[in-house]
Amino acid sequence: MIKRLLILVAIALFGLMLLPLLTDLGPFKQLTPLATRYAEGGTGELGAANLVTAVVVTYRGLDTLGEVTVLFAATAGVGFLLRKSSRQKDEERGAADSEEAGSAGGQAGRSPFSEILSTGSVALFPLILMFGAYIFIHGHLTPGGGFQGGVVIASGFALLLAANSARRLSHGVLQLVESLSGAVYVALGVLGLVLAAGFLDTTFLPLGKLGQLFSAGAIPIIYSFVGLKVGSELTNILESLRK
Amino acid sequence: MSTIEIFLIPIGLFMVAGAILALYQKSLIAAIVTAGVVSLVASVIYIILAAPDVAMTEAAIGSALTTVVFLYALSRIRKQGGSEND
Numbered sequence: 001m002i003k004r005l006l007i008l009v010a011i012a013l014f015g016l017m018l019l020p021l022l023t024d025l026g027p028f029k030q031l032t033p034l035a036t037r038y039a040e041g042g043t044g045e046l047g048a049a050n051l052v053t054a055v056v057v058t059y060r061g062l063d064t065l066g067e068v069t070v071l072f073a074a075t076a077g078v079g080f081l082l083r084k085s086s087r088q089k090d091e092e093r094g095a096a097d098s099e100e101a102g103s104a105g106g107q108a109g110r111s112p113f114s115e116i117l118s119t120g121s122v123a124l125f126p127l128i129l130m131f132g133a134y135i136f137i138h139g140h141l142t143p144g145g146g147f148q149g150g151v152v153i154a155s156g157f158a159l160l161l162a163a164n165s166a167r168r169l170s171h172g173v174l175q176l177v178e179s180l181s182g183a184v185y186v187a188l189g190v191l192g193l194v195l196a197a198g199f200l201d202t203t204f205l206p207l208g209k210l211g212q213l214f215s216a217g218a219i220p221i222i223y224s225f226v227g228l229k230v231g232s233e234l235t236n237i238l239e240s241l242r243k
Numbered sequence: 244m245s246t247i248e249i250f251l252i253p254i255g256l257f258m259v260a261g262a263i264l265a266l267y268q269k270s271l272i273a274a275i276v277t278a279g280v281v282s283l284v285a286s287v288i289y290i291i292l293a294a295p296d297v298a299m300t301e302a303a304i305g306s307a308l309t310t311v312v313f314l315y316a317l318s319r320i321r322k323q324g325g326s327e328n329d
Contacts, residue, residue, distance in 0.1 A: 052296045
């Protein structure tokens with residue numbers, strides 16, 4: 001009883017702490033000086049039609065690199081915790097062999113996967129993949145970008161894995177895509193340092209015309225590699241979680 | 244009260260109700276799905292507040308991928324619990 005009372009008191013105090021935020025809340029009448037700078041520079045200096053992408057990739061590019069690093073560390077942690085010892089692998093292989101023999105003899109094995117799900121996943125998977133690629137390639141024009149596109153791609157792989165649990169994805173290929181795109185991201189940042197104003201400056205490529213696919217300097221290239229990296233990392237997590 | 248607030252307050256209350264429902268759900272799978280629905284409602288709020296980028300992230304990560312990862316984790320826990328009992 002006393003424990004519950006203490007919890008309620010803690011919640012009430014927390015609410016009291018947040019109350020000033022609620023009373024100060026109101027529509028912003030004008031942009032702060034920094035926001036004005038970003039809003040003008042995003043389309044002018046960087047040529048990005050989507051202002052959020054201009055801020056995420058260029059003005060706050062270092063934070064994005066940090067986010068990508070955090071995601072990498074999380075993936076590495078999941079892979080480390082869920083790794084299989086070689087003995088476990090051998091046992092598993094033995095079990096799978098005997099299971100195959102059993103299902104070949106009679107229909108005693110695992111229940112077959114849903115016909116609707118497996119057929120539907122074959123039809124939907126390429127579309128989802130294409131949609132994910134569309135989101136990150138058009139990151140500088142429409143809402144969304146590398147992170148969103150990458151997650152959409154990973155959800156496509158999740159559908160594929162759910163439809164057919166016998167399918168295995170190669171960790172080697174996923175890791176190769178992930179580390180290559182991470183390295184290219186940093187290399188593009190360094191290229192900005194050499195050719196333009198600073199690290200992760202995207203104006204070393206021509207800005208092009210506002211609203212065109214090939215515009216905004218290196219923003220679409222960087223965001224595409226972020227998308228590949230996020231997609232392969234999250235697919236890697238799903239694949240290691242699965243078995 | 245502005246028009247946006249008239250929409251936002253019921254949706255926000257729905258979100259809080261969903262979050263509490265997820266806590267008191269008897270079945271873990273139902274709790275995971277309810278938590279995913281809370282994320283989905285949050286992404287609707289972001290769209291109303293004119294933040295489509297955040298809404299896409301919330302819908303894709305919060306309600307799709309997190310749900311899948313939780314379901315995989317749940318099935319792993321159940322599998323391991325079963326092998327210990329054997």
